Amino acid sequence: MRVSGQVRVGGQVRVGGQVRVARELLLPAGRALPWRSPAAGAGLGLLILAVPRLTDTEPAPWLALVLLRCAILAHAVGLAFLMDDPARHTTATVPTRRALRTAVRLALITPVTALWWTAALLLVPSHIRPPTGDLTLEAAAVCVLALAAGAAAVRLTDAPAPGVSVAAALLFTAVVAPLLLPDQWALFVPPGDQRWGVAHERWAGVLAGAVVLWGICLPEPLRRGPGALRLRSPCGTSDPSRT
């Protein structure tokens, strides 16, 4: 009994402490976040959508959808770099958990992404804009998938900055999936297609799967297999002496 009571009290202390730590982390994490990549991705996405506006041509509804999907892809490629953590080898042992540090990053990027998506939607004239709710679901699924893939790369490999590989994997999937997905699993359907509703149920499934994957990959692994993470300082002083 006493033991469980202690744990509960300890748990409360820990939750309270984590909230405090998260609050204190917000500013430094905001400074340390690799902002340039998401900014570049988001900027390219907006540029893709702005070109028809700037050239004063109105794209057909299908083209508007292609442009929006490419903009989502561009932003997701930027987000793939968000889980990069050059300091991961030195922060693996700090008491603040990786999950909490990632949550702080998420808290910083989510409002920015929401703003970006609103701007992206507003750049498409309303009468050719595909159904907003469904497309928001697609955008959320792709963005969370990018973040989840980034978290998986951090969790499963030793690399401090796996963003490029994650972006490459995301792009590869984006090119291959529309070509190889069989008709009964179609995700990339044009507007007005009768499969639109079913496809977006699948998109919801993709989103749920990505969230689960991300949740699994959040914590720092307790133990690594041989050949994985080996803490070593760059100058080699932590190695055993070679005398």
Added chain:
Amino acid sequence: MTAVLDETPVATHGTGRRSSWSAALALALFEARRLLLSLPVLLAFAVYVAWIVWQTPDFEDGYPALQDADRAGQSTLLLVGLAVLVCVNQAVLRAKRRDTERHFAVLVLPGPWRTGAHALSLVPVVVLTAVCTLAQFGWSALRSGAVGSGSPGELLVGPLTVLLFGALGVLLARLVASPIAAPLITVVLILMFFVAGGFPAGDGERGLRWLTPVVTEASSQTLPASLLDRPAAWHALYLAGLALTLALLAVLAGGGRGWMLTAATAGAVALAVTGGVLQCAPVGADTRAARERASVSPEKLQTCVRHGSSTYCAFPDWTARTDSWADVVHDVQSSAGGTARTQPLLVRQRIDARYGLTADAAIEPSSTPHQVTVGTAWGGNRVPEFSAAVAAVLVAGDEKAAGSLCDGRMVTVMWLALNRLPHPMTSLRNVRLDDSVTGSAIVLSPTNPMSMTAGQTDVVRELLGRPAGEITPRVRAHWAELTAPKVTTAHVAELLGVAAPKAADKCE
């Protein structure tokens, strides 16, 4: 421990340039191996090879025209190109990412040479692409039903596209030292393919659309190689010049200087501009005239061959295929009765090439008696379609009359067309536009389609279910009645000994 040298080491340093060359080659070999073994490139090649294995046996229903087979794999190679772009970009940026630039600074190989080595490392992956392209083309070419001829220019486009994308990756790494640049450029390229795919014939046949690496066509019809007039050789020159320009610009951006480099870059730009301008020139008047001639008066260009009593006229590329046509004609005639059994037919290959490859044009039915039209494709659904056209001409007299068949004769036509084919019911399904074996439907043929009512479909289905030996004598015995104009489907069913349909003939 003390090491003792047996011999005095000989100074081996040669001239600086020679050691640079060998070091650059060594680096290129190392990078090429890494590039070939990088995961995206391996996966992209896996997808490409899987595509070849999946598509090539069934390409154009197993009777490929080599002027189509040579550009069949170009779009799939864009995937390999994109993978190479990202990977080579990361390879160039690796030294910066791992913070080893300053170590390289003290080695024999200066920056521009290293950039050049990265560009050279693309050669093996391009050669591998060329080998895959040749394998795919060779597989098509070795098939017994292959006709026509491929173009070396078209075969070069795939490998040169991969080279172009790789060179773009190297240049990008030298211009923007950020790992996100290549993935974002890839997004832009994907968008361009989508948008270009949406307007395949936006500018007609030539024009600015040829500036994209892979130029696809809206039409799926096969034309004789001499009428295609795709500027493939100029396009290959344009791609090669552009790839070379980008690679040399990358060396320049990496710090390379010297008059030779500048001259080479100028030469590459000149190549790219020459190819680019010449490929965009409008289609020549002689090509237009040749297309007009082939569409309006094909007899002036065709070679005619006799098989049995019938004559088969084909464009020079297709003369080998007349045997297959003759087999179908023989099968149809051997089931027929009356004079139709020995009626000499003229089977003429016809195309409508007046719009080039920008659009599929329907071929007008011929009003010449006993002339049957055959297209440039064969195998698959084309066989029952041709078979239906032969049967319709035997029954109705000519193609124009066959198109308006609306009575019981349609049953005879379909039975004649299908009963000797290997899988009559499958062929019936395939030859009908909606792939059905019940209800009314449109029946495809090389020229105008015909139509079947629901009752005729029921009778034909019933007839095809019976053994041919039972029906053939009845067809021969009642040939005159079966082919008389205005004969009802019910009467035909009665003559052939199957249940008559309830509904009367009613054409839609």
